[in-house]
Amino acid sequence: MESSAGFKESVYTVSTCTLAISSFVVNLGFGLTLPYFPLFAIELGAKVWHVGFLVTSFIVGRVLFNDRAGRFSDKYGRKLIINLGALGYALISIVMFFITHWLHMLVLNFFWGMASAFVWSPSEACLVDQVSPKKRGEALSMFFTLTNFGWVGGPAIGGLAQHYAFTTLNMSIADSFRFPFYIVFVLSLLSLVIVRLCVQETRGKGTACEISGPSLKIDNPGEGNSKLPKYLKRNLYVFFFAAFANGFSWAFLEPLLPIYLTDKIGAIPLEIGIIFTTAGLCGIFVNYPSGRMSDKFGRKPLISVGMVCSRTATLLIPAFSQTAANVIGVMGVRSVGFNVSQPALRALQADQVPHARRGQLFGRIEMFFDVGMIIGSLISPPLYSAFGSVPLFTLFGHVILGEIIPFAIPAIMGITALVCILVFILTKKESEEC
DSSP states (O other): OBOTTSOBSOSOOHHHHHHHHHHHHHHHHHHTTTTTHHHHHHHTTOOGGGHHHHHHHHHHHHHHHHHHHHHHHHHHOHHHHHHHHHHHHHHHHHHHTTOOSHHHHHHHHHHHHHHHHHHHHHHHHHHHHHBOGGGHHHHHHHHHHHHHHHHHHHHHHHHHHHHHHHHTSOOOHHHHHHTHHHHHHHHHHHHHHHHHHHOOOOSSTTOOSOOOSOOOGGGSTTOTTOOOOHHHHHHHHHHHHHHHHHHHHHHHHGGGHHHHHHHHHOOOHHHHHHHHHHHHHHHHHHHHHHHHHHHHHOHHHHHHHHHHHHHHHHHHTGGGOSSHHHHHHHHHHHHHHHHHHHHHHHHHHHHHSOGGGHHHHHHHHHHHHHHHHHHHHHHHHHHHHHHTTSEEEEETTEEEEGGGHHHHHHHHHHHHHHHHHHHHOOOHHHHHHO
């Protein structure tokens, strides 16, 4: 069935489902290496403080190529760029098996970040290109639900693969760390093949489908320098700030949580893993229905409810950190709030961005998220180390320590971003009413 705008009303076409499955496969492959990546680096001669450089090199690769990859997908086609990224994943995973020094990992992580940039934003743009504006929330929630399952399932499968290689195949500890990269290689090639065969191209030569987005001069070939409407330029600045705030908040808190839980309740690695996995699963299961609700009730209400819940829960983690069960509860609420807001926020962004520059602008939004991650990861460890045990003030007879800082700053940043979205983001219809 076609809508009046020429779009297929069904979200679940072969092409859109393939994009979601491809995202799941790629993220499953990347998640395979997460449980032991720092251990692999240390086995290859890295010091503990070197591990941060490995993470940063990956993010820098994304920052430098998110915008470029999106722009290339606008010009040369989404499928070509997605497949280049998947091919990059495959090649890097094979090279990883032969490295002998942690500095090799540092370089390869940069290119892994680059490959990630080539897959992520063009995939999201290609999905949005193909669905009706009335179904974007549902489509994006499907996409991110499968993506999140890849992130959650990857570490478990990777850990089992490494354990199997070490205990059953009698590989050395270093070679057992390398073994899961073979699985990453296979998954990356699988992603490349299914995208090549099943995904409908929406940009570049041979484009066969109708495209979504506001009717702007910028969508016409040869008019790439046309100015965006004033309301849309302001909206984009808000999206950039919101992405930066989300990236900063994530990197400011997430890497410190295992350390905090160890200090606060003496959590062992197994307990920390259970806490993170359980909280993550709570969020995944609300992702899809919240996306559909944003199509029905509007983007801003879902964004507001989700961000208020997630940021309030973030602030309350220290107050509920007496036991692992309490932590799971408050982090579960935090995860649910985040997954309620994100499909609606991504759909709101998709509603605003013109098709001809969708890949580039999605990439630029991701770039601001990654820049926020870099800055947050650089600031939070020394801040926590310096003020974590310092008394700040007394509230209702309780001494509030500096350990609350890593939780207060992300909460404040998130609420600030929400206020900016509610106050400054205007749809085309709203801008005409002003």
